[in-house]
Amino acid sequence: xxxxxxxxxxxxxxxxxxxxxxxxxxxxxxxxxxxxxxxxxxxxxxxxxxxxxxxxxxxxxxxxxxxxxxxxxxxxxxxxxxxxxxxxxxxxxxxxxxxxxxxxxxxxxxxxxxxxxxxxxxxxxxxxxxxxxxxxxxxxxxxxxxxxxxxxxxxxxxxxxxxxxxxxxxxxxxxxxxxxxxxxxxxxxxxxxxxxxxxxxxxxxxxxxxxxxxxxxxxxxxxxxxxxxxxxxxxxxxxxxxxxxxxxxxxxxxxxxxxxxxxxxxxxxxxxxxxxx
Amino acid sequence: xxxxxxxxxxxxxxxxxxxxxxxxxxxxxxxxxxxxxxxxxxxxxxxxxxxxxxxxxxxxxxxxxxxxxxxxxxxxxxxxxxxxxxxxxxxxxxxxxxxxxxxxxxxxxxxxxxxxxxxxxxxxxxxxxxxxxxxxxxxxxxxxxxxxxxxxxxxxxxxxxxxxxxxxxxxxxxxxxxxxxxxxxxxxxxxxxxxxxxxxxxxxxxxxxxxxxxxxxxxxxxxxxxxxxxxxxxxxxxxxxxxxxxxxxxxxxxxxxxxxxxxxxxxxxxxxxxxxxxxxxxxxxxxxxxx
Amino acid sequence: xxxxxxxxxxxxxxxxxxxxxxxxxxxxxxxxxxxxxxxxxxxxxxxxxxxxxxxxxxxxxxxxxxxxxxxxxxxxxxxxxxxxxxxxxxxxxxxxxxxxxxxxxxxxxxxxxxxxxxxxxxxxxxxxxxxxxxxxxxxxxxxxxxxxxxxxxxxxxxxxxxxxxxxxxxxxxxxxxxxxxxxxxxxxxxxxxxxxxxxxxxxxxxxxxxxxxxxxxxxxxxxxxxxxxxxxxxxxxxxxxxxxxxxxxxxxxxxxxxxxxxxxxxxxxxxxxxxxx
Numbered sequence: 001x002x003x004x005x006x007x008x009x010x011x012x013x014x015x016x017x018x019x020x021x022x023x024x025x026x027x028x029x030x031x032x033x034x035x036x037x038x039x040x041x042x043x044x045x046x047x048x049x050x051x052x053x054x055x056x057x058x059x060x061x062x063x064x065x066x067x068x069x070x071x072x073x074x075x076x077x078x079x080x081x082x083x084x085x086x087x088x089x090x091x092x093x094x095x096x097x098x099x100x101x102x103x104x105x106x107x108x109x110x111x112x113x114x115x116x117x118x119x120x121x122x123x124x125x126x127x128x129x130x131x132x133x134x135x136x137x138x139x140x141x142x143x144x145x146x147x148x149x150x151x152x153x154x155x156x157x158x159x160x161x162x163x164x165x166x167x168x169x170x171x172x173x174x175x176x177x178x179x180x181x182x183x184x185x186x187x188x189x190x191x192x193x194x195x196x197x198x199x200x201x202x203x204x205x206x207x208x209x210x211x212x213x214x215x216x217x218x219x220x221x222x223x224x225x226x227x228x229x230x231x232x233x234x235x236x237x238x239x240x241x242x243x244x245x246x247x248x249x250x251x252x253x254x255x256x257x258x259x260x261x262x263x264x265x266x267x268x269x270x271x272x273x274x275x276x277x
Numbered sequence: 278x279x280x281x282x283x284x285x286x287x288x289x290x291x292x293x294x295x296x297x298x299x300x301x302x303x304x305x306x307x308x309x310x311x312x313x314x315x316x317x318x319x320x321x322x323x324x325x326x327x328x329x330x331x332x333x334x335x336x337x338x339x340x341x342x343x344x345x346x347x348x349x350x351x352x353x354x355x356x357x358x359x360x361x362x363x364x365x366x367x368x369x370x371x372x373x374x375x376x377x378x379x380x381x382x383x384x385x386x387x388x389x390x391x392x393x394x395x396x397x398x399x400x401x402x403x404x405x406x407x408x409x410x411x412x413x414x415x416x417x418x419x420x421x422x423x424x425x426x427x428x429x430x431x432x433x434x435x436x437x438x439x440x441x442x443x444x445x446x447x448x449x450x451x452x453x454x455x456x457x458x459x460x461x462x463x464x465x466x467x468x469x470x471x472x473x474x475x476x477x478x479x480x481x482x483x484x485x486x487x488x489x490x491x492x493x494x495x496x497x498x499x500x501x502x503x504x505x506x507x508x509x510x511x512x513x514x515x516x517x518x519x520x521x522x523x524x525x526x527x528x529x530x531x532x533x534x535x536x537x538x539x540x541x542x543x544x545x546x547x548x549x550x551x552x553x554x555x556x557x558x559x560x561x562x563x564x565x566x567x568x
Numbered sequence: 569x570x571x572x573x574x575x576x577x578x579x580x581x582x583x584x585x586x587x588x589x590x591x592x593x594x595x596x597x598x599x600x601x602x603x604x605x606x607x608x609x610x611x612x613x614x615x616x617x618x619x620x621x622x623x624x625x626x627x628x629x630x631x632x633x634x635x636x637x638x639x640x641x642x643x644x645x646x647x648x649x650x651x652x653x654x655x656x657x658x659x660x661x662x663x664x665x666x667x668x669x670x671x672x673x674x675x676x677x678x679x680x681x682x683x684x685x686x687x688x689x690x691x692x693x694x695x696x697x698x699x700x701x702x703x704x705x706x707x708x709x710x711x712x713x714x715x716x717x718x719x720x721x722x723x724x725x726x727x728x729x730x731x732x733x734x735x736x737x738x739x740x741x742x743x744x745x746x747x748x749x750x751x752x753x754x755x756x757x758x759x760x761x762x763x764x765x766x767x768x769x770x771x772x773x774x775x776x777x778x779x780x781x782x783x784x785x786x787x788x789x790x791x792x793x794x795x796x797x798x799x800x801x802x803x804x805x806x807x808x809x810x811x812x813x814x815x816x817x818x819x820x821x822x823x824x825x826x827x828x829x830x831x832x833x834x835x836x837x838x839x840x841x842x843x844x845x
Contacts, residue, residue, distance in 0.1 A: 061464055085467040097465035101483035101560045110479070115470035143560040163469065313685030321690050336709050403603035408611060414829070415822035416784040418791060419799070422806035422814045427625045498696070505698040506788050517701065524704035536701050543696030 006072045007166040007199035009035040009058070015066035016053050026224035027053045031067070033218050033227055035167075038197040042214035044204060044260065046267035050225030051203040055171050058201060060085040071166060087111055090165040092156050094172045098144040104131075104155050105140045111163040123162075130158055133195070134188065150181040154188055161192060170202045174209065183241055186212060194238050207260065211235075211252050212244060219259050222267040229259050341529035349530040350537075357528040359519075359535075370538065372515040373508065377500045377546070380436045384443035384500075385493055392451025392489075397481060402452075409448065417442045417503045421510050435507045435515075442503040443496035450492025454485030487561070490554035494547050501543045516542075630812040638812040639819075647801070652820070654797040655786055658714075659828070662721025663782045670726045671771060674733025679763065684734075691730060699724040700788050707793055717789040724785035725778035732777070736770025737763055765840075772836035776829050783825040798824075 016028040028050040035041045043051045056062035058069055063082040068075055076083050085091075090111075098107050108131065109123035118126065131137045136154060144152055153173055160168055174182045186209060193200065204210055210217050217231045235248055243249055305311060322343060328334070330342040349355050352362070359366045395402040417438055424434040424441075462484060466476050508517025516535050523532040616633060618626040630638075642648040677684040699720055706716040740763060748762045790799025798821050805813040 059464075059468065085464065087468060087470045089468070091464070091468050093461050093465065095459075095461060097461045099462060099465075099480065099483070101486070101558070102479070110471075111469040114472065114475050145560055159469075309682075310685050313682060314689040317686035317688070317690050318693070320686070321693075336711060339708050340705070399600070400603060403600040404607040407604035407608050410826075411608070411822075414780070414783075414825040415818050416787040416825065418784060418787045419802055419818045419821050421791070422802065422811070423629075423818070425806075426811065427628055501696070502698040502700060502784075506700040509700065509703075509792060517698075520701050520704060524707070529705075529708065532704060536697050536705070539701050540693060540695075540697035543698070544692070547696065 007037045008072050009041075009167055009199060009201065010070040010073075011054070011067075012070070013067035014054065014057065014064055014069060016050065016057065016062075017065045028064075029224040029226050031220075031225060031227055033230060035199055035201065035216070037199055040193060040200045040202070040213060040215045041218065042202045042204060042210040042216070043218045043220060044207060044210045044256070045220030045225065046205060046222045046260070046264045048223040048225075048267055048270070049220040049263070050223070051220060052171060053225070055091070055169050055201065055203055057082070058167065059089050059091050059169050087115060087163040088166045090160040090163050090168055092153075092160050092168070092170045092173045094175055096144075096152050096156060096176075098152055098156055098159070100144045103141050103143060104136075104147070107144070107155065108159045108162055111159065115163075127158075127162060130162060134158065134192065148181075149177050150185050153177065153185050157189060157192065161196065161198070165198065167199045167201055170200065172204050173202075174206075175204075182209070183244075187240060189213065190237070190239055207253060207256050208244065211249060211256065212239065217256060219256060220263075222263045222270065228263065231256060341533050346530045346533040350534045355531075357523070357526075357531045359531045366534075366538075369514055369516050369519050369535075370542070372512075373504060373517065374542065376432070376436050376439060376515065377497075377504055380439035380504070381443055381497060381500050384440045385447050385496060388444045388447025388492075388496070389451050389489060392448040393455060393477070393481060393485065395448070395452050396455025396485065397477060409445070413445050413449070417499070418506050421507060424507070425511060431511065431513065434511060435504065438507040439500050439504045442499035446496045446499050447489075447492050450495065451485060451489050454488025454492070455481055457488060458484035486554075486558055490550065490558070493550045493554070497546050497550050498543065501539065501546070505539065630815070634812045635815055635819075638810075639816045642813060642816050648820075651796065651798045651801045651817075652824075654794075655790065655799065655821075655824070658717055658721055658786050658789075658797065659779070659782050662718045662785070663725050663779060665718070666722045666725035666729050666778060666782075667775065669722075670729030670774075671733050674730045675737055675763070675767070677730070678734045678737030678767075679759075691727070695727045699785055700792075703789060703792055713793060713795065717786070717794055720789040721782050721785045724781040728778040728781055729771070729774045732770045732774025733767060736767035736774075739770075740766040768840045769836070772832065772840060776832045776836070779828045779832055780825055783821065783828070787821060 011034070012032050014028055014031045016026075018025040018027055027048075031050070031054065033041075043054065045051050053062060057064050057077050060077075060083040063080055064077055066079050068079075069077040071089075083089075098104075099110075102110070105124065105127060108127040109118075109120070112118040112123045112126075113120055128137065128140070131140065134154065136151070136158065139147060139151065139155070144155070147155070156173070157170075174185055177185060190213065202210075202213060211233055214233050217233060219228045219231065220226065221228050231252060233252055235243055235246070235252075326343045328337045329340045330344055349357065350360050352360050355363060359369075391405070395405055420438055420441060421434070424437050428434045428437050458481065462480050463476065466480050471479065504515070505517035505520070508515040509521045512518035516539055519535050520532055520539075523529065523535065612632055614621075615626060615629070616631045618629065619631060621627075673687070677687055702723055703716070703720055706719045707713070710716040710719060744762055744766065745758065748758055753761070786797065787799035787802070790797040791803040794800045798817055802814055802817040802821070805811070805817060
């Protein structure tokens with residue numbers, strides 16, 4: 001296991017209000033939690049709980065209205081000061097953001113090459129090695145349009161990791177996959193995490209996925225989003241699909257579901273939808 | 278019905294599969310398509326022949342007959358001096374084609390550049406968009422007097438008008454193309470640390486290319502349209518001018534020939550643009566198994 | 569018209585306005601508006617003072633003030649308004665006939681494979697012939713000038729209508745049709761309640777484009793073959809070297825084209841209210 005350099009995320013009393021003069025929609029209210037370096041943290045919650053808003057604030061696509069977010073004890077985001085998006089907080093997007101007009105290889109190497117960190121040759125070597133290690137070397141010259149959903153997600157994760165981010169942000173990345181492909185790609189992510197551990201900030205509404213992947217789960221309420229509970233998942237790594245039916249897993253699942261069920265019902269009755277994009 | 282438009286619409290740009298063309302031709306011949314096409318085209322020509330050559334009722338007797346027109350076209354010594362075998366035919370074709378090519382190239386290069394700038398920079402768009410929207414609704418032909426007035430000589434007004442038509446269309450479609458690019462690609466590029474220029478070259482231009490090529494096809498059609506119109510008004514040679522000349526000198530068979538030639542050239546030029554687009558956008562492959 | 573689809577920042581980025589009136593004003597008098605006024609104003613000024621300033625091409629044009637003066641004259645002349653009347657008559661006539669013929673043809677072609685395969689090749693053969701090239705044949709064939717002008721207007725708009733109708737009807741999500749069948753709809757229901765409404769947005773787009781083409785055709789036909797109408801007026805003004813009048817006609821026609829496009833879009837939002845941006 002590689003040593004983890006940095007990547008401690010501290011969220012302190014983060015708040016976000018949309019359109020304060022008009023509709024006054026409170027997306028986040030007083031959200032606080034800590035992520036230690038190299039920890040796999042999953043935020044679970046029903047629609048409208050503000051999890052995407054939180055991710056956007058860390059990534060730099062949106063501003064907080066209050067509170068702060070720190071990375072490695074340095075203030076990253078504050079009220080009305082959004083950080084610029086950067087490779088230190090790489091995002092894997094929900095609907096997929098592989099450039100369809102470039103090959104898989106170009107997609108994977110573009111980050112370090114554009115930033116000037118690596119020369120083209122070095123980047124290609126490193127990319128080939130990484131792709132090879134996870135069994136994706138044959139698709140190098142193909143375009144994303146001819147890949148399956150699961151493959152596209154995997155390539156996008158590899159692209160993100162090529163940039164050696166301090167925090168890897170994943171925005172419900174497996175939402176569009178079918179259940180079988182989903183568990184394969186989840187295991188894929190875990191394998192990569194075991195090889196090169198990074199701080200991971202993963203959001204989802206799938207409880208089983210959350211428990212399967214996480215070291216720590218942050219359960220959020222429906223709008224306005226607050227932290228309901230944090231649960232530690234002390235299932236040992238490496239994990240595979242057998243974990244999904246282990247007693248410890250089911251125990252944690254029971255616990256999480258108890259907390260989240262009433263929130264899910266509230267969201268359902270309120271007709272909540274995701275506001276942030 | 279779902280495949281109807283993808284394979285035949287004017288704006289289809291490169292949903293090409295990777296099947297070899299030999300297999301495609303074989304499949305085409307086995308399907309019903311060419312036979313219906315023959316039927317349709319046949320009906321058209323039969324109707325023409327019947328109404329004009331044979332029945333000659335009402336106004337149809339004024340029109341040039343199918344047989345006479347075809348005969349004129351393929352004759353070695355045509356009555357009115359224009360057929361597949363005369364130099365005059367090709368002289369006129371070249372005069373028009375030359376103008377179209379010049380205007381098209383100028384209009385599309387400048388149009389794409391301006392369109393991309395407009396899509397990229399809010400300031401630039403705010404400065405140029407109102408002017409564009411004020412000038413665009415004016416029909417191209419309404420510019421003819423100004424063009425003749427302001428531009429020197431005989432060629433320049435014609436090329437200028439043809440340029441104008443293609444120019445507006447290209448800008449518009451390029452602008453739409455840039456705006457159509459999903460925000461997520463910009464976010465990904467920023468996260469990946471792309472400079473603004475890198476975003477321009479690697480996200481904006483390739484992302485807008487499908488729309489740009491639709492625009493180019495429309496622009497080509499617009500070019501021919503304005504070319505013919507301006508040639509009618511102020512030309513001395515060229516297919517548009519010839520159409521009008523044959524009308525005045527009652528050489529209707531030749532007029533039909535010219536019209537058919539125009540149609541053919543228009544189709545070929547659009548097809549060429551489309552094919553170029555297909556090549557440049559190889560990444561738009563049809564996902565055969567539907568993943 | 570293109571709506572500038574700038575990604576909506578949910579939080580107001582300018583000074584937060586208090587009252588609804590001030591917010592409405594803030595939304596209109598934006599930087600975009602100011603820059604637009606600036607550029608249009610600059611062009612106006614250059615035009616007005618082109619002669620004394622000696623700007624190469626534009627100095628041959630009558631200055632803006634003369635244009636304004638001529639507009640006042642024209643607006644009070646009967647000839648001008650007669651011109652409007654004739655042109656509008658032709659536009660409406662040709663355009664409506666194009667819709668009346670084109671929409672059914674397009675629908676039939678979209679729904680019936682055989683008719684599509686038969687008719688489409690002819691469409692593709694005839695369509696590239698510029699409608700302007702049809703003018704002489706039209707004059708020869710139709711007994712009156714008016715009919716020949718109408719035919720040209722019709723022809724120009726016809727192709728667009730057919731293509732857009734086919735495009736809309738052929739691209740209806742098959743799931744809508746399946747849902748309708750499951751709910752037990754008869755073929756007439758399917759047509760009137762599913763296919764037709766789903767095609768309406770494309771038809772409206774075709775109309776908006778078609779009306780623009782119709783104006784081109786009217787001008788072309790009137791300039792070449794007409795004795796009345798705005799296009800004819802335009803050409804006449806040019807022939808008698810009344811350039812200012814010429815320009816006023818240009819502006820009038822452009823204005824007419826713009827207004828008719830907007831009317832169609834408004835019509836479109838009535839007819840297809842479910843298409844909200």
